[in-house]
Amino acid sequence: MSARVFARYDVADHLAAPADHVAAWLTGQSSFRHSRLSPEQDAVLDGVARLGYATVRCGFPWNSAALGEPYRREPIVAASARNAAQFVAARLGADLGREVARHLQPLVDAASRRLLLICGSAGAELLTAALPHLRLGASPVLAVALGPVGRVPGPGSGVAVHVVRGAGDRLSRWGCRAAADAVVPGGHLDYARSTAVRAEVTRVAGEFLA
Numbered sequence: 001m002s003a004r005v006f007a008r009y010d011v012a013d014h015l016a017a018p019a020d021h022v023a024a025w026l027t028g029q030s031s032f033r034h035s036r037l038s039p040e041q042d043a044v045l046d047g048v049a050r051l052g053y054a055t056v057r058c059g060f061p062w063n064s065a066a067l068g069e070p071y072r073r074e075p076i077v078a079a080s081a082r083n084a085a086q087f088v089a090a091r092l093g094a095d096l097g098r099e100v101a102r103h104l105q106p107l108v109d110a111a112s113r114r115l116l117l118i119c120g121s122a123g124a125e126l127l128t129a130a131l132p133h134l135r136l137g138a139s140p141v142l143a144v145a146l147g148p149v150g151r152v153p154g155p156g157s158g159v160a161v162h163v164v165r166g167a168g169d170r171l172s173r174w175g176c177r178a179a180a181d182a183v184v185p186g187g188h189l190d191y192a193r194s195t196a197v198r199a200e201v202t203r204v205a206g207e208f209l210a
Contacts, residue, residue, distance in 0.1 A: 002086045003095040005032050009063040014106040019054035022111035027120035028086040030079035035059040035066035040192035047202035061103035087122040090129035097129030104130050115141045125150030131157055142208050146191040149175040162204050
């Protein structure tokens with residue numbers, strides 16, 4: 001089901017624009033009607049924008065057709081079920097990985113010097129599933145994985161990974177083998193609204209530019 005949801009988006013309507021340094025969120029879709037970012041996710045991008053990144057103000061699949069509705073917070077049970085379905089689809093089959101790669105490729109191509117992906121929860125799994133179908137260029141890619149569940153890109157993948165995990169995030173601790181590079185206060189649902197996370201993402205994004 002998940003791959004068909006994203007197949008309806010035309011990459012001709014992709015929101016990525018050419019820039020030296022590009023930053024975007026990569027998470028599962030909590031709503032299949034739109035991909036608008038929450039105010040808290042926008043605030044995380046505000047921090048990296050001040051460093052000089054061109055920020056894509058839309059979630060996966062970063063498409064203008066996914067901005068047709070205003071943002072509203074989805075009921076947690078429904079949002080979790082959709083994210084879990086995408087996680088399973090990415091883990092067990094190649095169809096969703098190919099679809100993620102189709103939408104991720106314009107982001108990779110847009111960043112002439114660096115691409116920063118802020119991967120929330122299942123986002124690192126989606127990225128890992130996409131990598132076999134993705135053409136990475138010479139520009140380095142950094143994934144800041146916030147509370148990752150599942151796989152993260154490994155050595156030799158062409159993607160550097162910085163794992164941020166909440167001290168109370170049992171889901172990420174149990175569901176992802178990657179060690180944390182930074183531990184912050186909070187649980188699995190607290191990352192985007194955490195001032196500690198915003199500071200860590202901004203710090204790492206700044207070091208990525210150095």
